[in-house]
Amino acid sequence: MNQFQYVRASKPKAAIEALARDPNAQFIAGGTNLLDLMKRGVMAPQKLIDINKLPLDKIERQEGNIRIGALALNGAVAEDKLVLEKLPLLAQALNAGASAQLRNMATVGGNMLQRTRCPYFYDTAMPCNKREPGTGCGALEGYNRMHAIFGFSDKCIAVHPSDMSVALAALDATVLVSGPKGDRRIPFAELHRLPGDQPHIDTTLGAGELITAVEVPDNAFTRHVHYLKVRERASYAFALVSVAAALQLDGSTIKDARLAMGGVAHKPWRLADAEKTLVGKPATDETFRQAAEVAMRGAKAFQHNAYKLKLGPNSIVQALKNAAAA
Amino acid sequence: MNRVDGRQKVTGAAKYSAEYQLPNMAYAVLVGSTIAKGRLSSIDTKAAERAPGVLAVITHQNGPKLPGHKPVGKDPSQPQTVGSALRVFTDDKIRFNDQPIAVVVADSWERARYAARLVKAQYAQEAHQTNLEANKPNAFLPTQAKKNPKSPVADYQRGQVDAYKTGALKLEAEYVIPTEVHHPIEMQSITAHWEAPDRLTLYDKTQGTMATRRDFAREWGLPEENVKVIATYVGGAFGNGLHSWPHESAAIVAAKVVNRPVKLMLTREQMFTMVGYRPHTWQKIGMSATPDGKITAITHEAIGQTSTYEEFTEATLGQTRMMYQAPNMTTRYRLAALDIGSPIWMRGPGEATGAFALESAMDEMAYLLNIDPLEFRLRNYTDKDPENGKPWSSKFLKECYQAGAERIGWNKRQLKPGSVREGDWLIGYGMGVGTFGAHRGTSKATAKLLPDGTVLLQSAVTDIGPGTGTAMTQIAADTLGVTPAKVRFEWGNSDFARAPTQGGSAIVNTVGPAVQEACLALKDKLRELAAAGNGAFAAARKEDVTFADGYLTLAGNATARVTYTDLVKQAGGQAVTVESKPSDKGREYSMYSFSVHFAQVRVHQLTGEVRVSKLVSCADAGTIINEKTAGNQMKGGAVGGIGMALTEAAVIDDRFGRYVTKDLAEYHVPVHADAPAVEVYFVNQPDPHVNALGTKGIGEIATIGVAPAIANAIFNATGKRIRELPITPDKLI
Numbered sequence A: 001m002n003q004f005q006y007v008r009a010s011k012p013k014a015a016i017e018a019l020a021r022d023p024n025a026q027f028i029a030g031g032t033n034l035l036d037l038m039k040r041g042v043m044a045p046q047k048l049i050d051i052n053k054l055p056l057d058k059i060e061r062q063e064g065n066i067r068i069g070a071l072a073l074n075g076a077v078a079e080d081k082l083v084l085e086k087l088p089l090l091a092q093a094l095n096a097g098a099s100a101q102l103r104n105m106a107t108v109g110g111n112m113l114q115r116t117r118c119p120y121f122y123d124t125a126m127p128c129n130k131r132e133p134g135t136g137c138g139a140l141e142g143y144n145r146m147h148a149i150f151g152f153s154d155k156c157i158a159v160h161p162s163d164m165s166v167a168l169a170a171l172d173a174t175v176l177v178s179g180p181k182g183d184r185r186i187p188f189a190e191l192h193r194l195p196g197d198q199p200h201i202d203t204t205l206g207a208g209e210l211i212t213a214v215e216v217p218d219n220a221f222t223r224h225v226h227y228l229k230v231r232e233r234a235s236y237a238f239a240l241v242s243v244a245a246a247l248q249l250d251g252s253t254i255k256d257a258r259l260a261m262g263g264v265a266h267k268p269w270r271l272a273d274a275e276k277t278l279v280g281k282p283a284t285d286e287t288f289r290q291a292a293e294v295a296m297r298g299a300k301a302f303q304h305n306a307y308k309l310k311l312g313p314n315s316i317v318q319a320l321k322n323a324a325a326a
Numbered sequence B: 001m002n003r004v005d006g007r008q009k010v011t012g013a014a015k016y017s018a019e020y021q022l023p024n025m026a027y028a029v030l031v032g033s034t035i036a037k038g039r040l041s042s043i044d045t046k047a048a049e050r051a052p053g054v055l056a057v058i059t060h061q062n063g064p065k066l067p068g069h070k071p072v073g074k075d076p077s078q079p080q081t082v083g084s085a086l087r088v089f090t091d092d093k094i095r096f097n098d099q100p101i102a103v104v105v106a107d108s109w110e111r112a113r114y115a116a117r118l119v120k121a122q123y124a125q126e127a128h129q130t131n132l133e134a135n136k137p138n139a140f141l142p143t144q145a146k147k148n149p150k151s152p153v154a155d156y157q158r159g160q161v162d163a164y165k166t167g168a169l170k171l172e173a174e175y176v177i178p179t180e181v182h183h184p185i186e187m188q189s190i191t192a193h194w195e196a197p198d199r200l201t202l203y204d205k206t207q208g209t210m211a212t213r214r215d216f217a218r219e220w221g222l223p224e225e226n227v228k229v230i231a232t233y234v235g236g237a238f239g240n241g242l243h244s245w246p247h248e249s250a251a252i253v254a255a256k257v258v259n260r261p262v263k264l265m266l267t268r269e270q271m272f273t274m275v276g277y278r279p280h281t282w283q284k285i286g287m288s289a290t291p292d293g294k295i296t297a298i299t300h301e302a303i304g305q306t307s308t309y310e311e312f313t314e315a316t317l318g319q320t321r322m323m324y325q326a327p328n329m330t331t332r333y334r335l336a337a338l339d340i341g342s343p344i345w346m347r348g349p350g351e352a353t354g355a356f357a358l359e360s361a362m363d364e365m366a367y368l369l370n371i372d373p374l375e376f377r378l379r380n381y382t383d384k385d386p387e388n389g390k391p392w393s394s395k396f397l398k399e400c401y402q403a404g405a406e407r408i409g410w411n412k413r414q415l416k417p418g419s420v421r422e423g424d425w426l427i428g429y430g431m432g433v434g435t436f437g438a439h440r441g442t443s444k445a446t447a448k449l450l451p452d453g454t455v456l457l458q459s460a461v462t463d464i465g466p467g468t469g470t471a472m473t474q475i476a477a478d479t480l481g482v483t484p485a486k487v488r489f490e491w492g493n494s495d496f497a498r499a500p501t502q503g504g505s506a507i508v509n510t511v512g513p514a515v516q517e518a519c520l521a522l523k524d525k526l527r528e529l530a531a532a533g534n535g536a537f538a539a540a541r542k543e544d545v546t547f548a549d550g551y552l553t554l555a556g557n558a559t560a561r562v563t564y565t566d567l568v569k570q571a572g573g574q575a576v577t578v579e580s581k582p583s584d585k586g587r588e589y590s591m592y593s594f595s596v597h598f599a600q601v602r603v604h605q606l607t608g609e610v611r612v613s614k615l616v617s618c619a620d621a622g623t624i625i626n627e628k629t630a631g632n633q634m635k636g637g638a639v640g641g642i643g644m645a646l647t648e649a650a651v652i653d654d655r656f657g658r659y660v661t662k663d664l665a666e667y668h669v670p671v672h673a674d675a676p677a678v679e680v681y682f683v684n685q686p687d688p689h690v691n692a693l694g695t696k697g698i699g700e701i702a703t704i705g706v707a708p709a710i711a712n713a714i715f716n717a718t719g720k721r722i723r724e725l726p727i728t729p730d731k732l733i
C-alpha cells in the first residue's frame, strides 16, 4: 500500500473543500471497497478524507419520500423498521449483499460507488482500460464469465456489482449530492454511466461531490416484491444475475410493476419496456415469460457468459413469480 | 471428551505461526513475477532500497548461496516428487507467474509492503503453457513409474487390456476437475530466527516439523539438530503444509541477510500461486458390464498437471483398481508439465479426484443398466482386494451402505431422473464411495511422569485441526488409568520425539501406538519402582498389578496401594522414549478405510442453483478414538466435498498465465448456508491388523466420494450429467 495522508472531516462542507483542493484525495466511508483496492495497488489516493463522522446517517420519513443518509450502514438500513415496512425490496437487496460483517461497515454512499469486481481491474499486472486507460480490456477476450450482456463497449464489459443499487434503480430513487458548486439531485438512473470510450469514469458525479443521501419516493410496492440473487454459493458471493421485482396487484391483475437487473451491465439495469408489458396483464407465468423476453432484447454475450442469456430471463420469471406470491 | 485445546482456540490464546513476536524482528514481503515463463533481464531495486525503514532487498543478484541447494531438477532426494522444490533467488529463471523474484525486508510490515511495490523488473519473456487441455498430447509417464513398474502411478493391468471396448454394454466418459486450492483459514507464514550463525529456529506453518527441519537443514548444509521447527497450532492446512515452499526459503535467506528474526506472511492472493493446490486433472473411464450388473472391465486414465520443476503425482487411480470386482482392469496415469507452481496433496488427494470419475461412472452405468446404484455396487462388492488378491484387514463397507441408505431415505429415490419435485425445486439422491489406505508409519513418543502426578507426553507431530492432541491425550489416559486432566500432551516441535508429518490419515494410526506403547513402558517402569519399594509388588505377578485413577493396586491385597506421584518422588522421574513400528504381519493384508456418502440435493429448475439439503457420511475407519473430533473430521470433509462439487475452481487466463480468481470473493469455498447438518455414522469396529488400537484413519475418506455423491444426486434430480466440476448454476440451466 502507498503512504497516504488521513484527515477526518466533521462537516460536509469541510470534506467537500478538502476533496476539491486535492485531486489525489478520496473520501473514505466504510472502507470495505476502497481499502481493498488500495492494498491491491489498484487505487493509490494520496489523501483519505474520512467522512464517517459527518451527520449523514439518518433514515427519515419525509413528505413524499423516505430519505436515507449516505452514511447509514447497509446493515442498519436493512433492519430499519421504516425501510422494512415501506421499502421491503431495498431491505431484501441489502441483505443479499456481502456478509453481515461487511454490511455493518459498508455505507449507502459507498455501496453505490463500489467499483467493479472484474478480475483484470484488480490485477495490476493485466490490462484494464478502467484502471489504466489505453491498456486494453483484459476481459473482452478473456475470462468474462461475470461480465455484461447489456450496454457494454469494446473498451469495457464490466458490471456494477451492487445489489442495493438494483433495488434503488427499480424504485426510482434520487441521489442527493453536495459539491463545490452547490447541491444537486441526480435521478438514480443517471448516477452510473455506461463505459463507452471512458470506462475509467464510473459515475456522473463531479469533482469534489459528496453524496449526502438518497431519497426513495413513496410507492405502493410494499408487499409483492422480491429480490432474487443467483450466485454460486448460497451466500457471500456476487450475483451471476440478480433481479429486483416489484408488483402492485389488483386481484390477479398487475396494476403497476418495477423491474431491474444486476450483474448484467455497467450500471443497474432498469427494464422499463418489460415493466410496460406487465401492466394490465394477469400475474401468470405466461405474462412473466413475455416480460422476460422483452427485457432480454438487445442482450449479447461473450465467450464465457452466454449462460446469462438464459439465466437472465429465467431469473426474471422466478423473481416475478416470487413477488406475486409474496 | 472435549478438545484439549478448544479453550485456547476460542479465546485466542492459541498462538499461530504469524503471532510469534521476537525481539528486534523485521518483516519480509515478497515481490512476484508478472510473467509465467522467461528470464529476468533486469531488476531495479534502488527505489525500494531507499524507501523508509528498508533493511534489505534481496534478489538472485545479491542473494546468499544456499550451500546445500541443488539446482532445480538435480535433486532426486524428494521421496514422492521428482525434481526439487523451488528455492528462491538462485537464478534468473521464471517458472510461473508470481514466482518470488525479490524479498524486501523492513522494520515494519507496512513499510516492507510499500517498498515491495517499488521493485521494478524487466523480463525476457518466453511463450508459456498453462492450459491442461492443450497440453494433453504432451503428457508423459511419471519418472517414478519409468523407474519402477510396480509404482502406484505406473500403468496397471489385470485381465485384458482395454477389454471394456468389446463389452456388450459399455460406457465411455471424460471427467474434469479444475485446480482447487487448499485455503485453510490460517494463511502460510513463517518467522525465521538465526539464533547463531549455524543455528536456526523456525516458527512455521507446516504439517511436518521434522520434514521442514530436514529440508532446511539440508538447504543450509547444517546438521538437523541445529534446526528447530515449531508449529504448535496450525490453523488448518489440508495438505498446504506438506512441502517446503519458496516463501519459507525466502524468510530464512532474509533473516540471514539482515541478521534479525524475520517474519514473512503470505497474502491470500499468494496462497493461490506458490504453496500448492489440487491439480487440474482430466480423466477418462471406459466401463463394461453384463446385463445383470456385473462389471466386466474398467479402463481408467488420468492426466494431472504438474509444474516444470517437480513431478507431483498422486493416487488418482488407486480406488478404481481395488474397489470393485472387475476382472479386466487397465489404468494409465500421466502428467502434463505446465508453467505454474507445483501442486501438492490436498485433502483426500488423488483419491478424491479419481473417485469423482469412478463413482460418477458407477452411477452412469447403473443408469444404463436400469439398476439402483446401491444395488449395482453390491453386485460388484469385493471380499478381498482384487488388485493383489490379499484379504482385507477389515471391511465393513456393506454396513456403511445400509446405515447410510436408511438415514438418507434411499427408498424415496426414483430410478427415473427428474421424478421428484417440490414447486420449482427438483429433488434427487446420489451416493459416492471413498477409500484410502490405512497407512501406518514409524513414530516415537516420550512419556514422563512429573512429580505432581501429571504425565507429560511429547511428540514432534503437528495438530492441524483434526484433534491429534485430544486423541493422544485420550489414548494416554486410557492406557495409564488416569483422567485426561492428568495427561499433558505436547506436540508441534521438532525437538520432541520423532514423528511423521501430519497427513495421509495416518497420525492416529502411527503416533497413537507410539503413545500407547510409551505409556505401557512407563507402566512397566512404575511397576519396577513399586517392586523396588514395596515387597508385595515385588512378589506379585505382572498381570495382578492394576493401574487406575492414579494408583497402583494389587489384586487380592487391599493394603498394597501406591500413588504414581509417590513413585516419581522415589525415582526422580526419568522419561521413557519408545519407538513404535508397524508389524510385518500387516503386509499380508490389504488395509483400507472405507466411506460412503449419501446426498439429497435440490436443484432449481429455472436458476440452476443447487442446494445440498441432506448429507449422510458413513465410515468404516476402525476404532473411533473420539467421536467428537472424528465426527468433526467427517463433517469438515463433507463440506470440503460440497466445495469440490459445487463451488471451487481456480481459473487461469492462459493468455497471461495468471489466475483470475485470486481471492475468497472469487474463489468460492462453501459458506455455512451451503452446508446442511451432516449426519455421521461410524461402524466403529476395530481393525485387527493396522495397529493395536484398531484405528484406520478418517481425514481423507471424509472427503473422498462426496463430490460424486452430489453430482449423482444432481443427475437423479435433473437428468443432467455434469462431468466437469464445479457444478455451477450455468451448467444446469
Ligand SMILES: Cc1cc2nc3c(=O)[nH]c(=O)nc-3n(C[C@H](O)[C@H](O)[C@H](O)COP(=O)(O)OP(=O)(O)OC[C@H]3O[C@@H](n4cnc5c(N)ncnc54)[C@H](O)[C@@H]3O)c2cc1C
Residues within 6 Å of the ligand: A026, A027, A028, A029, A030, A031, A032, A033, A034, A035, A036, A051, A070, A071, A074, A096, A097, A098, A099, A102, A105, A106, A107, A108, A109, A110, A111, A112, A113, A114, A161, A162, A163, A164, A209, A210, A211, A212, A236, A237, A238, A239, B665
Ligand atoms: C468480500 C466482499 C463481498 C462483497 N459482496 C457484495 C455483494 O454481494 N453485493 C454488494 O452489493 N456488495 C458487496 N460487496 C461490496 C460492499 O457492498 C461495498 O464494499 C460497500 O458497500 C462499500 O461501502 P463503504 O462504505 O465501505 O465504501 P468505501 O470503500 O469507503 O468507499 C467506496 C467508494 O465510494 C466513495 N464514497 C464513499 N462514500 C461516499 C460519499 N458519501 N460520497 C461520495 N463518495 C463516497 C469512496 O471515495 C470510494 O471511492 C462486497 C465486498 C466485499 C469486500
Ligand code: SF4
Residues within 6 Å of the ligand: A116, A118, A119, A120, A121, A127, A128, A129, A130, A131, A136, A137, A138, A139, A140, A155, A156, A157, A158, A199
Ligand atoms: S471489463 Fe472493464 S474493468 Fe474489466 S478489464 Fe475490461 S476495461 Fe477493465
